[in-house]
Amino acid sequence: MVGWALVLEYAVAAGAVSVGWSGYFVGLLKNELGIIIPQALAVGPSAGGIVNVPAFLIALLVTWLLVIGTTESAFVNSILVVIKVTALTIFIFFAYKFIMANPETSKAHFDPIAPLGFGGIGAAAASIFFAYVGFDAVSTAAEETKNPQRNMPIGLIGSLAICTIFYLLVASGVIGTVGAQPMMDAAGKGLAPGSSELTAACSAIGDNAVVCSKEALAWTMRQINQPTVGSLVGLAAGIALPSVILMMMFGQTRIFFVMSRDGLLPEVFSKIHPKFKTPHVITLITGVFVAFFAAFFPVGALADISNAGTLFAFATVAVAVMVLRRKDPDRKRPFRTPYVYLVAPIAIAGCLYLFFKLSAYTLLLFVVWASIGLAIYFLYSRSHSHVGKGI
Template sequence: MLLDRVKPLDAILATAKKKSLHRTLGALQLTLFGIGCIIGTGIFVLTSAGAQKAGPGLMLAFIIAGAVCVVAALCYAEIAAMIPVAGSAYTYSYATMGEFLAWTVGWALVLEYAIAASAVSVGWSGYFTGTILNEFFNFQLPAYLSAGPLALGGAEGGFINLPALVIALLITWLLMIGTTESARVNAVLVAIKVAALTAFIGLTLTSAYFDPDKFNPFLPAGLFGGFGSGVGAVGAAATIFFAYVGFDAVSTAAEETKNPQRNVPIGLIGSLLFCTVFYILVAAGAVGTIGGQPIMGPNGIPFPAGSEELARQCALPEFRDALVCSNEALAHVLRQIGWSGVGNMLGIAAFLALPSVILILLFGQTRIFFVMARDGLLPEKLSEVHPKWKTPYIVTAMTGVVVAIAAAFLPVGQLADIANAGTLYAFFMVAIAVMLLRKQSPGRERPFRVPALVVIGPLTVLGTLFLFFNLPFEAMMVLPIWSILGFLVYFGYSRSRSHLGKGIVEVPELDPNAPPIDALPLPGTPVPGSPETRG
């Protein structure tokens, strides 16, 4: 039977206890960790892509995406506190729906983390070339070295996004050699990002340039752009969803959290609500000052974000300074309203902070690989810890190369949409897992219970499906194609080597001579080799 391999929940918890990760994180650290994960490329860069899809309706897009995340966060909070182990949605699915569906979730998470890291690398590149090189050194990087052939600007001769390629490989190298990070470093980076956005909100909302008339028409592309179009407020929400997805990484830290039953729900929901308010205010400030109307095609539909058609329009004098044409949206807005110095400082904040997001995404990737290898579904070699660096260097190097190649040739908007496809599937499965566990294990302790799960659970399922089917058609198709590749790996390799399939319920140490896996804790542990974890 395809769905017969369900790993007992008690076995999962016992396995995690036997081969556990070091518990160091408290509620405040998790909340800061969540804020650090969430505030990143999504708000610093995708503001322009969202405006091109929805115009001023970008504010509504943030609300729609945030609403889906709230109900998903409640589901995550219950199950992450109940099953405080690494693996996130993959582990939860394993305990409720069986190995095959858990594999599909883990495979989708691989797509999410890797492509998201590529998107952040492209976002960092925009601030590096726009703020650091252009503003401070008055140096214009040639188009063929600053954008991929499929990226915004590709029509102007883009060939490879060299800064994005370099930063992805650099972060990969740092993760491999085990650069020491701590909660203090994460807190500083969070403070930089929050301070930058606070300054942006204050300067734009109180600016003389702020004009409520710039919000009209509020929905120039309508509420729904149509199936697979990726435009309209809902289409923008499907893209902007990328600005929120960092909160799910908090659940991957459950196994390394002190008192997870209390701290995981606080970290999840607290960081999400904090960032939602920020995002709405940032969108209002950007649109209200320089406007956010999309550039329409001849059919009355916005040109696709990141397309060659849009690049040609953005090269015209009348659109050159438009919000939708900027690769560094927030810094660009401040420069347009006379705050060039502050805009440059915001660009520096993004330049400094975004690499930590790349680091955390790549680190989260290794955690998913680690747990899947621990279950025998991937080669144990992938979890091998380097004797000197004490890091899973093989899988880190493999992931980093893929991330760098994607960042070099694809635009940030397309990357975000592809990453969202994998994320939405994972969130969908978490909601199903929570509802199944309520029936399968009704008497099990639940330190946090989703209120009105009979409503919240189905809302999460419907919300994730709703956003998925409003992604651009090309992004939607990536997930089934990726899943088919995953099926080939599962049936060709993983199913026959599964520990559960072999009757091994508690997984032994992968290598008794290897250093302990807690050589790679999450932020908050000043142990050599402890990278930051996604913020």
């Protein structure tokens, strides 16, 4: 079930990032080259379009790269990280420069500090959790890491801390410059991200709000008369985000490959291409689904669906850690979780709280997806599992 839930974390998340990349790409073409892609071909149905062609094409391009075996070197990946961090740092600098020059205006943007109360904060946290999708992939390198007992926790917790600081600075920079500008219905309830109601509300104001923008950071810079900085941020996103899509799709194909090799999925999924030496069958299948998600669904809905799978997987892993600690206390552990009977329950409670803060529609989709996974397990995987056969 964890492997099945991780499909939502990686494949659906890859679709969400593809949609996010599309927004910056379309905005860059419009503002720098004067090329306007028709709305029908730039966004999905819920946003008033027909098909998101740029998102569809970038997903297929990444799929092709994975099939032919193109991989990123550590050097190239480091360059892309530098580009992303530099772009965010530049954004933070100009945002806070504006805030310090306009203290009264910026102060008004933070009042009230939580217009929808603690419940609104919880719902926002459930959606924003998408920013942390993929951090668990660090743990897969434990066997190749020198002194993993020391270096893995430092690497994981350190990267989480640094990214959290950037997230806080970027979010406060956006709110301080242009305001949160939440979209609410007649009853004062926030509109769900990616919903047709949100699209209609944004259209009514000419998409003149940060929550309506498909390129939020670039749009924010343009609102404070920094169009060049906005274009640079958009360019950085256009260059760096495809690497995120690639890594998420790679992670997904690796999960399916291992499940197939262990008998949980048909053996055809673990077939290796004779020339490229890659699992081409499952890569192509994954790519088609990611491209479909990217073409027809909004980023907000995809992010929430991805969060549901990720939160379920994280909670299940926390339970498994406690079970293994009791049933197999002598197992070799490169890293041993300290105070596991305190840390794990807190992790489970946090994951469940955020999980149930997701929209009812998202939870329904997760139940349907989990049901499909259980059906596959009992109808096929259980009888073919190598572990079940003692292989």
